Amino acid sequence: MLKYILKRLLIFIPTLFVIALATFYLSVNVPGDPVEQMLNSNNDAGSSAGQKASEQAYIDKRHELGLDLPVFYFSISNQAMPKNLYEIPKKFQRQNLNQFIKKYGNWNEINIYYNQVQKFSYLVSDIPSDSTNADILINIKDDVQNLFLENDDKLLQYTFTNLKSNIAKDSVLESSLATALQQTNFDYNQIKEKATPNKKLIPALHWYGTQNQFHQWITNFFKGDFGISYQDGRPVKTVIWKAVRWTLILSVISIILTYLIAVPLGIFSAAKKDSLMDQGISTTLFILYSLPNFWVATLLILFFGGGDFFDIYPANGVGQLEPTMSWIQQFWTRTHFLILPIICFTYGGLAFLSRQMRGAMINTLSQDYIRTARAKGLNEEAVLWKHSLKNSLIPIITLFANVFPLLISGAVIIEFKFTIPGMGKTAYEALLARDYPVVYTIVMFSAILTLIGYLIADILYAWVDPRIKFDKK
Numbered sequence: 097m098l099k100y101i102l103k104r105l106l107i108f109i110p111t112l113f114v115i116a117l118a119t120f121y122l123s124v125n126v127p128g129d130p131v132e133q134m135l136n137s138n139n140d141a142g143s144s145a146g147q148k149a150s151e152q153a154y155i156d157k158r159h160e161l162g163l164d165l166p167v168f169y170f171s172i173s174n175q176a177m178p179k180n181l182y183e184i185p186k187k188f189q190r191q192n193l194n195q196f197i198k199k200y201g202n203w204n205e206i207n208i209y210y211n212q213v214q215k216f217s218y219l220v221s222d223i224p225s226d227s228t229n230a231d232i233l234i235n236i237k238d239d240v241q242n243l244f245l246e247n248d249d250k251l252l253q254y255t256f257t258n259l260k261s262n263i264a265k266d267s268v269l270e271s272s273l274a275t276a277l278q279q280t281n282f283d284y285n286q287i288k289e290k291a292t293p294n295k296k297l298i299p300a301l302h303w304y305g306t307q308n309q310f311h312q313w314i315t316n317f318f319k320g321d322f323g324i325s326y327q328d329g330r331p332v333k334t335v336i337w338k339a340v341r342w343t344l345i346l347s348v349i350s351i352i353l354t355y356l357i358a359v360p361l362g363i364f365s366a367a368k369k370d371s372l373m374d375q376g377i378s379t380t381l382f383i384l385y386s387l388p389n390f391w392v393a394t395l396l397i398l399f400f401g402g403g404d405f406f407d408i409y410p411a412n413g414v415g416q417l418e419p420t421m422s423w424i425q426q427f428w429t430r431t432h433f434l435i436l437p438i439i440c441f442t443y444g445g446l447a448f449l450s451r452q453m454r455g456a457m458i459n460t461l462s463q464d465y466i467r468t469a470r471a472k473g474l475n476e477e478a479v480l481w482k483h484s485l486k487n488s489l490i491p492i493i494t495l496f497a498n499v500f501p502l503l504i505s506g507a508v509i510i511e512f513k514f515t516i517p518g519m520g521k522t523a524y525e526a527l528l529a530r531d532y533p534v535v536y537t538i539v540m541f542s543a544i545l546t547l548i549g550y551l552i553a554d555i556l557y558a559w560v561d562p563r564i565k566f567d568k569k
Contacts, residue, residue, distance in 0.1 A: 176201035176295035323533035362453025
């Protein structure tokens with residue numbers, strides 16, 4: 097068994113690496129820009145000095161988050177793709193430059209054009225706005241933004257024509273911007289004239305070493321540094337710790353109650369197979385299993401949480417503790433608030449688990465060795481609890497491996513219904529806010545707990561059934 101456990105632990109390493117790689121790949125390819133989200137500045141405005149200050153703040157925040165590093169240890173591309181495209185700060189600009197490279201293949205000319213567009217953008221920002229040119233400047237700034245976003249030739253030609261037309265409407269604008277616009281247009285035409293599309297056909301390997309985003313992310317994760325929340329700038333571990341304790345409390349209590357009730361209930365139902373009692377239990381469990389938890393939560397709040405009927409249990413939050421409370425008062429306050437959520441957490445799993453236990457028990461009771469035990473004169477209690485129970489637990493153990501990750505993942509709907517600041521609610525809010533460090537930390541922990549759950553299940557298999565030998569091929 098020890099040898100098997102060591103093998104499984106060794107398998108965990110590549111498995112976790114693949115999960116981490118997939119998680120990280122999603123984190124760097126999702127829509128949106130985390131830096132702009134944290135700075136809350138999607139548009140540049142004001143003078144060139146203000147624009148440069150805004151860009152510098154963007155660069156500093158990007159460096160703080162480690163997003164100014166290459167994504168992985170290496171990249172496989174082609175001769176047209178530069179090794180250091182990741183150094184371009186703005187995500188949408190990198191994406192547009194990448195499209196230029198795919199189309200024309202000449203990075204040198206593309207880079208010159210990109211730098212010229214930036215210079216032209218600064219010049220536009222320095223033009224003072226007044227009543228005579230305000231509308232024209234708005235149109236010009238929109239067109240300049242299109243130069244950063246567009247790579248289609250027809251749209252760019254249309255943009256250059258618009259810029260030339262708008263600049264010509266005002267003599268001050270014409271004297272300040274006409275030459276720069278002409279140079280920008282020239283640099284764009286150079287991209288088309290000096291295109292080298294054949295470079296795209298030549299593969300290239302770029303090596304970056306350990307100074308990359310994935311390496312920093314995965315090493316920091318296993319050091320306990322999960323990054324910074326994009327929502328409020330707090331460390332992710334602080335956000336996770338505040339949420340996970342409530343989910344752990346609910347999940348642990350729910351799992352214990354589920355198994356303590358479901359296993360004996362399934363055994364009793366199997367022992368009384370096809371009796372009136374068995375039919376009543378089966379019908380009740382089927383009804384419970386078919387009820388959506390959000391509907392049950394609503395009914396509990398309506399009937400017992402101060403809705404239209406009884407005001408017995410609080411329906412929101414986890415209760416406020418006073419410093420003067422004794423531990424018994426604190427325990428009762430928490431329990432009073434958590435009774436309804438625990439019922440919602442438990443009833444569905446209880447119904448399903450008891451049905452699985454009943455089915456496994458009925459199958460075991462039909463085996464030859466059970467008939468032999470009864471023929472020897474053993475009483476029914478000994479047959480059920482000593483000879484049948486262990487062999488009937490294998491499906492229940494398998495289900496436990498799937499339940500184990502719920503210790504931290506939580507239940508989104510229930511936590512929202514009862515306003516419990518647990519992991520499910522936290523993950524959902526983080527997903528809506530695109531707070532990806534929080535989301536992917538929860539994903540990684542769920543993956544780790546899933547692997548641990550399956551390992552525990554394998555160990556329990558060998559414990560309940562000595563015939564299972566993992567060390568043998």
